[in-house]
Amino acid sequence: xxxxxxxxxxxxxxxxxxxxxxxxxxxxxxxxxxxxxxxxxxxxxxxxxxxxxxxxxxxxxxxxxxxxxxxxxxxxxxxxxxxxxxxxxxxxxxxxxxxxxxxxxxxxxxxxxxxxxxxxxxxxxxxxxxxxxxxxxxxxxxxxxxxxxxxxxxxxxxxxxxxxxxxxxxxxxxxxxxxxxxxxxxxxxxxxxxxxxxxxxxx
Numbered sequence: 001x002x003x004x005x006x007x008x009x010x011x012x013x014x015x016x017x018x019x020x021x022x023x024x025x026x027x028x029x030x031x032x033x034x035x036x037x038x039x040x041x042x043x044x045x046x047x048x049x050x051x052x053x054x055x056x057x058x059x060x061x062x063x064x065x066x067x068x069x070x071x072x073x074x075x076x077x078x079x080x081x082x083x084x085x086x087x088x089x090x091x092x093x094x095x096x097x098x099x100x101x102x103x104x105x106x107x108x109x110x111x112x113x114x115x116x117x118x119x120x121x122x123x124x125x126x127x128x129x130x131x132x133x134x135x136x137x138x139x140x141x142x143x144x145x146x147x148x149x150x151x152x153x154x155x156x157x158x159x160x161x162x163x164x165x166x167x168x169x170x171x172x173x174x175x176x177x178x179x180x181x182x183x184x185x186x187x188x189x190x191x192x193x194x195x196x197x198x199x200x201x202x203x
Contacts, residue, residue, distance in 0.1 A: 002148075005163045006141045014124075016131065018203075020141040021167040026198040028168055030055040031140065033084060033116065035174035036063055036070040043183060044174045045077060051190045053200035055079050057174070058116040058138070061086030061106030071109075080202035082114030082138060083107060091122035100129050114138050114203060138203060140169040144185060146178035153184030160189055169203070 003010075011019045021029060030048075035041040035057055048055055057074050059081055064071045074081060086106040089099055099122075103115065115135040117127075127137050142163045146156050164170055172182050190200070 002143060002145065004143050004145060004159045006139070006143075011141075014127075014137075014139070017127070017137040017139045018169070019139050020169050021203075023167040026166055026196070027201050028164055028166075028170060028193060028198055029203055030170050030172065030200055031058060031082075031116070031138070031203070032056070032172050032174040033058045033118070034063070034088065034178075035059055036067040036074060037174055037176060038067055038070065040176060040179055040182075041067070041070050041074070041174040044172075044186065045073060045079075047186050047190060048079070048200070049077065050187075051194050051200065053190060053194075054202040055200065056082055056114065056138075056203040058082040058084040058114070059106075059110055060084050060088050060118075061109050062088075064106075064109040078202070080114065081110055081112050082116055082203075083110045083112055083135070084116055085118055088118045090119055091117045091126055092119075096123065096126040096129060099126050100133075103130060103135070104133075138169070140171045142168050142170045144170060144172050144182070146181040146185065147173050147175070148181075149177070151181065153181045156181035157185035157188055160185065161192065164193075 086102045
């Protein structure tokens with residue numbers, strides 16, 4: 001079960017996390033989780049380049065080891081990156097010490113204080129430990145649900161179009177699982193919001 005639009009009460013409970021950027025400017029913040037991955041991440045980068053859009057990539061350390069050249073391209077093209085653990089851990093199923101150690105392992109490859117927990121799952125205690133180490137916990141206020149193989153590519157696009165507004169942090173995935181929906185929605189989303197005068201910035 002997941003929510004497309006993050007409710008106000010959840011943002012209130014986890015008030016130390018960043019859920020959206022407070023701004024009146026026509027700016028959106030695209031984020032991509034779980035990369036870098038062969039073929040998928042280069043497609044995302046190509047689409048972003050067409051619209052001079054910048055984004056934030058929350059990378060898995062183990063995927064950087066496998067796809068270092070693609071990760072370097074993300075950096076070279078001016079996007080920001082964040083830590084997404086080394087092994088894509090579920091923060092509700094792993095002890096805090098092991099979880100933090102995995103984040104630190106990923107930190108060897110990811111020079112960033114931005115952190116997003118895989119699945120959006122992390123305990124307050126573990127989050128506090130990471131914040132003590134200087135990490136900022138980045139969440140989202142709009143979920144494209146591109147990871148959900150039961151929805152159509154059109155629904156994935158509508159999930160964003162119906163809910164994104166100025167300052168929204170939007171989640172997509174540069175992963176093979178999300179490919180069918182993400183590869184359809186991303187180009188159309190970029191074209192739509194660009195035509196409305198929006199720009200896309202990195203966190």
